[in-house]
Amino acid sequence: xxxxxxxxxxxxxxxxxxxxxxxxxxxxxxxxxxxxxxxxxxxxxxxxxxxxxxxxxxxxxxxxxxxxxxxxxxxxxxxxxxxxxxxxxxxxxxxxxxxxxxxxxxxxxxxx
Amino acid sequence: xxxxxxxxxxxxxxxxxxxxxxxxxxxxxxxxxxxxxxxxxxxxxxxxxxxxxxxxxxxxxxxxxxxxxxxxxxxxxxxxxxxxxxxxxxxxxxxxxxxxxxxxxxxxxxxx
Numbered sequence: 001x002x003x004x005x006x007x008x009x010x011x012x013x014x015x016x017x018x019x020x021x022x023x024x025x026x027x028x029x030x031x032x033x034x035x036x037x038x039x040x041x042x043x044x045x046x047x048x049x050x051x052x053x054x055x056x057x058x059x060x061x062x063x064x065x066x067x068x069x070x071x072x073x074x075x076x077x078x079x080x081x082x083x084x085x086x087x088x089x090x091x092x093x094x095x096x097x098x099x100x101x102x103x104x105x106x107x108x109x110x111x112x
Numbered sequence: 113x114x115x116x117x118x119x120x121x122x123x124x125x126x127x128x129x130x131x132x133x134x135x136x137x138x139x140x141x142x143x144x145x146x147x148x149x150x151x152x153x154x155x156x157x158x159x160x161x162x163x164x165x166x167x168x169x170x171x172x173x174x175x176x177x178x179x180x181x182x183x184x185x186x187x188x189x190x191x192x193x194x195x196x197x198x199x200x201x202x203x204x205x206x207x208x209x210x211x212x213x214x215x216x217x218x219x220x221x222x223x224x
Binding site: 002004033035045056092100104105106 | 144146148154155156157158161202210211212213214215216217
């Protein structure tokens with residue numbers, strides 16, 4: 001157990017639908033990062049939050065959004081889903097000092 | 113912009129043989145460099161990291177990496193590979209407190 005909890009582990013949904021992925025960071029970590037991992041794109045950085053504030057944005061689509069709540073857990077919302085959104089979505093957390101990230105075990109999203 | 117190149121998509125080595133996985137980075141400032149390992153269906157686990165100081169860093173599971181600024185490289189090595197080392201290995205570059213960018217990964221197969 002890495003200390004970063006992601007739910008659900010698996011998600012199957014239809015095109016056009018909306019889903020929410022949840023992440024609880026490791027205790028004491030203020031930064032949360034979201035990554036998408038697919039076979040053709042590899043690990044793509046989506047977005048970072050630090051203590052509730054958006055810190056950095058990567059290749060995140062406009063159909064995707066995220067937020068970090070006061071208790072530091074984070075949610076990634078994916079809407080108008082397309083087949084190409086099928087991927088593993090990872091959440092990672094860090095203290096913020098550059099010690100590297102701790103990754104969760106991911107949510108596997110399948111869009112059918 | 114920061115980027116990471118892992119030239120080898122797939123490497124096969126015999127058990128007990130030595131291993132070197134290549135990583136080249138592009139970064140405007142002093143980089144924070146990392147190696148992660150991902151087993152099938154799992155999240156990413158941090159193997160080692162480099163911020164400053166001794167350019168040869170030791171990590172977990174008997175891995176080490178050497179930072180060479182002149183070559184913009186951070187290659188991962190292990191003197192004797194075990195069958196359990198078969199996995200996907202990712203090199204990453206980032207900034208203190210900031211997001212991290214990953215290479216495309218190198219898949220390691222270990223022959224008995």
